[in-house]
Amino acid sequence: MREAPSAQATPRGRLNLGYGLHRHLEAALDSLSALLESPLSTLMTAAVLGIALALPAGLHMVLGDLQRLTGDWQASAGISLFLELGATPAQAQGLQAELQQDERFSEVRLTAPRQALDEFRDSSGFAEALGLLQSNPLPFVLAVTPSPQQREPALMDALVAELKAHPAVELAQFDLRWLQRFHAMTEVAERVVRVLALLLSIGVLLVVGNTIRLEIQGRRDEIEVCKLVGATNGFIRRPFLYIGAWYGVLGGLLAWLLVSLSLWQLAGPVRRLAGLYHSEFRLGGTGFVTFGLLLAGGALLGLLGAWLAVGRHLDRLEPDRIR
Amino acid sequence: MIRFEHVTKGYPDGFEALQDLSFEIGQGEMVFVTGHSGAGKTTLLRLIGLIETCTRGEVQVGGHNLARIERNQLPYFRRKVGMVFQDHRLLGDRTVFDNVALPLVVVGAGHKEVGRRVRAALDKVDLLKKEKLFPVALSAGEQQRVGIARAIVTRPPVLLADEPTGNLDPDLSVEIMRLFREFNQVGATTVVASHDWGLISRMGRRILVLRGGRLMGDGIAGGDVG
Numbered sequence: 001m002r003e004a005p006s007a008q009a010t011p012r013g014r015l016n017l018g019y020g021l022h023r024h025l026e027a028a029l030d031s032l033s034a035l036l037e038s039p040l041s042t043l044m045t046a047a048v049l050g051i052a053l054a055l056p057a058g059l060h061m062v063l064g065d066l067q068r069l070t071g072d073w074q075a076s077a078g079i080s081l082f083l084e085l086g087a088t089p090a091q092a093q094g095l096q097a098e099l100q101q102d103e104r105f106s107e108v109r110l111t112a113p114r115q116a117l118d119e120f121r122d123s124s125g126f127a128e129a130l131g132l133l134q135s136n137p138l139p140f141v142l143a144v145t146p147s148p149q150q151r152e153p154a155l156m157d158a159l160v161a162e163l164k165a166h167p168a169v170e171l172a173q174f175d176l177r178w179l180q181r182f183h184a185m186t187e188v189a190e191r192v193v194r195v196l197a198l199l200l201s202i203g204v205l206l207v208v209g210n211t212i213r214l215e216i217q218g219r220r221d222e223i224e225v226c227k228l229v230g231a232t233n234g235f236i237r238r239p240f241l242y243i244g245a246w247y248g249v250l251g252g253l254l255a256w257l258l259v260s261l262s263l264w265q266l267a268g269p270v271r272r273l274a275g276l277y278h279s280e281f282r283l284g285g286t287g288f289v290t291f292g293l294l295l296a297g298g299a300l301l302g303l304l305g306a307w308l309a310v311g312r313h314l315d316r317l318e319p320d321r322i323r
Numbered sequence: 324m325i326r327f328e329h330v331t332k333g334y335p336d337g338f339e340a341l342q343d344l345s346f347e348i349g350q351g352e353m354v355f356v357t358g359h360s361g362a363g364k365t366t367l368l369r370l371i372g373l374i375e376t377c378t379r380g381e382v383q384v385g386g387h388n389l390a391r392i393e394r395n396q397l398p399y400f401r402r403k404v405g406m407v408f409q410d411h412r413l414l415g416d417r418t419v420f421d422n423v424a425l426p427l428v429v430v431g432a433g434h435k436e437v438g439r440r441v442r443a444a445l446d447k448v449d450l451l452k453k454e455k456l457f458p459v460a461l462s463a464g465e466q467q468r469v470g471i472a473r474a475i476v477t478r479p480p481v482l483l484a485d486e487p488t489g490n491l492d493p494d495l496s497v498e499i500m501r502l503f504r505e506f507n508q509v510g511a512t513t514v515v516a517s518h519d520w521g522l523i524s525r526m527g528r529r530i531l532v533l534r535g536g537r538l539m540g541d542g543i544a545g546g547d548v549g
Contacts, residue, residue, distance in 0.1 A: 023431060225412050228374070229426040229473070230402030233395075 031242035049251025056197035208305030248302020330380035358533035364516035405474030407484035
């Protein structure tokens, strides 16, 4: 055009950031109120997203709790060294001192046979039977706690083997091997949860994408007219991106509710089960971080899904292609 | 302002809507395009508004060769061309005010400016009192006037109208044409397509006559227009 470009025709630049922000806020609120105009269908879509997000999030949290628990147990897991029956107190104390020097062990506790017998008598209820014994059948026992660096299963096995080879040691026992296996299993489960999370995230993208596609189809006329009066693709894209993001946020919110409710439902039975094992284990609640992550993750997935859908469909809505 | 040089618009099926069309429209000129339906009036307007591009020849608007306008520059070009459609293309779920405001909202105009300019445009088409109504509550003539208000609200240098009186009775048609003439008088280069010969021949403006996609006549009615 020969005319000097007017302010409104300036592609970019003159619009300062504050004003742009204001317009974004407006678009975001417009999109939200548009969604709330049809609450039922919005809720249904959000519920699908919520379930898809809640499943991996909930499983992840429970697994995390279990791993923390087994980790705690492992931290306190020691190796019991049963010395030869004939070992003298001096020999036992010597070995204790020797192991205490070794920096691979953080603690070495010695239990004398006498003491062990007393403890056993008190706790087992075999007091009378034990009184018949002519001599104390129990050996010296050293409870060895490996230092944190030694807790890798392979190192632990090497350590047990080494201790077992010691001439004064009759038996070296590492009782919590099953815990290691359990821990390994939870790691496998963690992988499964990750794969599940990935698949369900793709599901979220597809659901949002499809919803946005329908939304675009429903607003064809509007898009066309906007393009005819000079709307940029960015302008046309914006409300759909916000709709996607809002769906994600609502889905995240519902997911948080679902996870919270489920954990709350599980809390009682888990506490009773843990109580049977004399454990203080509790399922962690859904904290602020989980809440934030679910919301942000949902928003991000929604945004991405909308972006993909809008990118695919906007070009098809050029006025010259609709004839 | 608008220049066609040997413009042909063909479609993949072989149909040629316009054939070897050459003419020029000066800045601030008002021109009618007429001919039977299928003569190529709409296509001609669509080429000027860059809704379509020609297959041969060159279309220039405001000194720009339209073939050279990149896709991402398209919106900025369209903002300088106001378009009025026969079916007016109003958005049914928005009020008269919001419909007219659309071209301003699209360019990110501020609230105050939008209000001021929308009311000015509505005042010109005499619909100021109906800004809160939805299009469905308006008569056909009123709807068309809303469409016109939307096309002029940004005061574009070029104004295009495709059969703006197609659905209107003669009195309303005259009124609409007078509106276009008013906008033209304040400087907009105006191109109006209409098959209503009786109406446009009385306007005393230049008329392009199309037949089968070819330019068959170019002159002021009452003269030697064929």
